[in-house]
Amino acid sequence: MSTANVTLFDDEFLKKLEYLNIISKRLFAGQLRAERRTRKRGTGLEFADYRAYVAGDDFRHLDWKAYLRLNRLILKLFEEEEDLPIYFFVDSSQSMSYGNPSKLDYARRVCAALCYIGLANLDRVNVISFANGIKSEMPPQRGKGRIFKIFRFLMEITPGGETHARASFKTYCTETRRRGLAVVISDMFDGNGFESALDILRHVRHDIFVIHIASHEEIDPMLRGELQLVDSENNVSREITITPSLLAAYRAEFNKYCEAIESYCGKYQLGYARTVTDFPFEELVLKVFRQGRFLK
Amino acid sequence: MxxxxxxxxxxxxxxxxxxxxxxxxxxxxxxxxxxxxxxxxxxxxxxxxxxxxxxxxxxxxxxxxxxxxxxxxxxxxxxxxxxxxxxTGKNERIVIVLDTSPTMNTNTSDGKTRWQHAAERAKSLLDSGGPTTEFRVLDTAEVTASAFTTDRNEVRKLIDTMSSKSAEPHFPRVDGRAAQVYFISDGVAIHSTPSFVKRISVFEPANNVGITAFEIRSVPSTPLGYEAYLEIQNFGQPTEAGLTLSGPGGQRIIKTVRLETEQTYKDVFDLSQFAEGGIRATVQAKDDAFPMDDVAFAYLPIKRKTRTLLVTKGNRYLETALKLDNYVELSVTEPASYRESPNIDTYIFDKFAPNAPPARPALIFGTPSAPWLKPAAGEIQKPEITTWSEDHPIMQYVSVHDVAIERAARIDADNLTVVAASKQTPLIVVSEKPKWVMLTFSLEASDFAFHVGFPVFIENVLAWFNRDQLALKRSPGIVDVPLANAQVQTIDGKTVPSEQQLGKTIFLANEPGLFAALRGDTRVHVAVNLANPTFSDVNRSIFKTDRTAARQQFWLRRELxxxxxxxxxxxxxxxxxxxxxxxxx
Structure with a gap:
């Protein structure tokens, strides 16, 4: 593990992950853990339905009592129990490198924490790095032991490129059909609008949770005077004179932008949490849990 | 711009x-x-x-x-x-001429005087000028003449120090081509001004009863008697006026007269009961707006015969002239019989002088030899009188230019006042202390005794020796007294600041009053009275018909x-x- 890894995912971080794991178990006590009932009929313990026996069916699931009563071979059907696929879409566009600490570092920590809890619950965890397309993807992982592999994957993500979330999600969803929980960790700065991107995930019927990361420099920029503002993603620059009224207008626009995303998520019952980079990530994770949308 | x-x-x-x-x-x-x-x-x-x-x-x-x-x-x-x-107005020069004639002291209906209104108008003129406008202030007394300046505060202060004073106002000489000239006046004393002058009026009709003449004069029928002549005139609405003449001994004459508009009242008052000293005449009338002419002064001298001792071996002309003088009580003696007497007021020595100067003043003819007199240093034949001083009291009304002299003594006139002289020698000299007058020629050696001025000269000398004179008449303003190095006092003894100029004593008298100029034993009284109908007629203004000039006001007070x-x-x-x-x- 590199020095950066040590810094980002050090022993302290691991302790926090354990703590979050315990907390999450308490929060979801009494509920099914890692046993997701699906519409598929399979070999689970939970009775689901009957149907007529056809050749080739497993004799072990025949209901002999019903045969005695009805003189017909009736097969008992059980619900299929399978693991939950969780897709972590980590925005690694250039804008995520902004801030101190950078939004990408914060996203890595949040993603690692949620991955750990998912792995601990025997869910299948997928981590996808995207910007103007799918930059890198980690194969599905199960079991707590895989967390270090995830750490390495996250640390290998480098920021760069413009954000085209719709194109990225579209590419991924066309390749991956299985529904699951899609966690989008991003600063939500997409020139084409994030709504259309989330629509893609929504249309393939993923459960969606949006973690919106912002930096203080974005919320309340300390800018003054004659400036040439350079967009970190596309290097487009613009000369402006920063005035108090302009700053006020920017703050208003930022709030409006966040409210629009939140409103969209509310409208389609998507999970949504907004945070800033100096907010403790473990509290954010707990906040996500408390919303009750992350794990069902 | x-x-x-x-x-x-x-x-x-x-x-x-x-x-x-x-x-x-x-x-x-x-x-x-x-x-x-x-x-x-x-x-x-x-x-x-x-x-x-x-x-x-x-x-x-x-x-x-x-x-x-x-x-x-x-x-x-x-x-x-x-x-x-x-x-801001254009860059211009403005001359403000303030009328300082006495009529500017006339009160107006608002309780101020015309002069105060004039000063206010002058200041408003200052305000009306632009920032670059230069101002100059003059007066009709020719006392104030400032230089052109843009400093308004300086001009304001100057105006504050000015006052109405001169009895004889004159419109000053100003160049109308180089500046705008404004004349702020009541239009009474000065009627004509150059055509380029813009006149601003402070005139307002007023009531006034004033003394237009007041003097003390001898009574022709009584050589030693005096009378007062008083003339008052009403320049306002018909009214009753109270006249009062008061003397230093508490004597008083009071009279009330009814005066119609423009009516003049003249009267003569016997002063035989009045003591020697200042006589004050006053007039009181209702709503009188001009107090300056409500009072006038004169001096009443005591007239008595001069006890004169003529010491001569015989001089018919001189003796006859003295005997004919109503004011002389003459005694004649020969030089050998001369004795100084306390009962003599004046000595006249004809070609004789005692060894010691007399205690009383002396008139000396010829150049007798005496230790207290200048010795003769030869003779001048037929000297011509080329210079004489008309200002000296003994030479008043005496013409000596045609006096022919056969011979005169040559003397050194150091420490003496020469009142008549030829080119070679003094002919009439005066000593102030001891008081004597000497002619360096004898009457027999000249035709002076045949001149009409001779009795006058004798009377002048005797009067200068012993008698008080009637007061000199002057108008308010700058007063001159023909007495050099004199100290000026008011009648109650207060010293008045004075200056010396061309052998005269000059002082400022803004109000009517009686003054005395003193130098040694010499005393000259000066009666300063307005007593001038030109000034008392405070309604005789050209602004009854003339229009007053107006001036545009500008916004800005400083340069742009x-x-x-x-x-x-x-x-x-x-x-x-x-x-x-x-x-x-």
């Missing part, structure tokens, strides 16, 4: 250069600080919205250039000292450059404030 410091072309060039420099500096691109932001999405939205909807955003740069150019223009053009006639720099400072402050708040660029 005109410029006082530059030509119009130079000012235009300066303005154009300034604006060009400012615009050039604005066109130079300010290097913006490069700042990396995560995304420009939100900034783009904000700026697009603001720039597309705000006219201010579009005009901001232009307004900044305009403000900067205006500041630079204001500073640059202020150096050229611009002038806008409608705001002051306000331009002030505006520049204000604009710089605004620019500083707005720039730091990024309202302007």
């Amino acid at each position: 005109t410029f006082l410091a530059l030509t119009a072309a130079q000012a235009g060039l300066l303005a154009a250069t300034t604006v060009a420099i400012i615009i050039g500096l604005y066109l130079l691109k300010l290097r913006h600080r490069r700042v990396l932001i995560s995304s420009s999405i939100l900034w783009r939205r904000v700026l697009d919205e603001r720039q597309s909807h705000s006219l201010w955003e579009k005009l901001r740069r232009i307004i900044s250039i305009v403000i900067a150019a205006t500041i630079a223009l204001l500073i640059a053009l202020s150096l050229a000292r611009p002038e806008i006639e409608s705001l 450059w002051f306000y331009m720099l002030l505006a520049a400072v204000v604009l710089i402050s605004i620019e500083w404030f707005t720039y730091h708040r990024r309202i302007t660029l």
Whole structure:
């Protein structure tokens, strides 16, 4: 593990992950853990339905009592129990490198924490790095032991490129059909609008949770005077004179932008949490849990 | 707009250069600080919205250039000292002539005097001038004559120190081509002014009963008697006037007369019961607005015969002249019989002088030898009287230019006053202390005794030796007394500041009064009275029909450059404030 890894995912971080794991178990006590009932009929313990026996069916699931009563071979059907696929879409566009600490570092920590809890619950965890397309993807992982592999994957993500979330999600969803929980960790700065991107995930019927990361420099920029503002993603620059009224207008626009995303998520019952980079990530994770949308 | 410091072309060039420099500096691109932001999405939205909807955003740069150019223009053009006639008035010179004649002391219905109104008008004239207008103040007494100045406060202070004073006002000489001339007057004392003079009136009709003549004179029928002549005139509405003559011993004559408009009352009052000293005449009338002519003064001398001792071996002309003098009580003796006597007021020595000077004054004919007299140093044959002093009391009304003299003694006139002289020698000399008059020629050696002025000369000498004279008559203002190095006192003994000028004593008397000029034993009384119908007629004003001049008021009180720099400072402050708040660029 590199020095950066040590810094980002050090022993302290691991302790926090354990703590979050315990907390999450308490929060979801009494509920099914890692046993997701699906519409598929399979070999689970939970009775689901009957149907007529056809050749080739497993004799072990025949209901002999019903045969005695009805003189017909009736097969008992059980619900299929399978693991939950969780897709972590980590925005690694250039804008995520902004801030101190950078939004990408914060996203890595949040993603690692949620991955750990998912792995601990025997869910299948997928981590996808995207910007103007799918930059890198980690194969599905199960079991707590895989967390270090995830750490390495996250640390290998480098920021760069413009954000085209719709194109990225579209590419991924066309390749991956299985529904699951899609966690989008991003600063939500997409020139084409994030709504259309989330629509893609929504249309393939993923459960969606949006973690919106912002930096203080974005919320309340300390800018003054004659400036040439350079967009970190596309290097487009613009000369402006920063005035108090302009700053006020920017703050208003930022709030409006966040409210629009939140409103969209509310409208389609998507999970949504907004945070800033100096907010403790473990509290954010707990906040996500408390919303009750992350794990069902 | 005109410029006082530059030509119009130079000012235009300066303005154009300034604006060009400012615009050039604005066109130079300010290097913006490069700042990396995560995304420009939100900034783009904000700026697009603001720039597309705000006219201010579009005009901001232009307004900044305009403000900067205006500041630079204001500073640059202020150096050229611009002038806008409608705001500041043109660069001009104004002469304010204030009428200081006595009638300006007339009270007006608001309780002020015409002079106070004139001073206010003069100050309002100062206010009406532009910042570059130069003012000069003159008066009709020719006492005040300031230089041209733009300092209004200085002129105001000067006006505050001025007062109405002169009894004989004269319109001063001013050049009407170089300046506008305003004459602030009641139009009473000075009726004619040059055509270029603009007159401003402070006239208001007023009631006045004034003394127009007052004097004490001898009674022709009684050589030692005196009478007072008083003349008063009503220049206002019909009224009753009270007359009072009061003497130093408490004597008083009171009379009341009814006077119609323009009516004159003349009266003669016997002063035989009055004691020697100042006589005061007053007149009181209801609503009298001009108090200066309500009082007049005169001096009443005591007249008695002069006990005179003529010491001569025989001089028919002299003896006859003295005997015919009503004011002389003559005794005659020969030189051998001469004895000084306490009962003698005056000695007349004819070709004789005692060894010791007499205790009383002496008139000496010839040049007798005596230790206290200047010795003769030869004779001059047929000297001609070339100079004589008419101002000396003994020479008043005496003409000596045609006196023929056969011979006269040559003397040294050191420490003596020469009142008549030829080119070679003094002919009539005067000693102040001891008091004596000496003619360096004898009456027999001249035809002086046959001249009409001789008895007058004898009377003058005897009067100068012993008698008080009637007071000299003067008008309020600068008073001159023909007595050099004299101290001037009021009748109650207060010293009045005086100056010496051309052998005269000069002092200032703004009010009527009785004064005494003293030098040694010599005393000259001066009665300062207005007593002039020209001044007492305070309603005889040309402004009854003449129009008064008006003057346009201007807004600004200082030169335009002051306000331009002030505006520049204000604009710089605004620019500083707005720039730091990024309202302007």
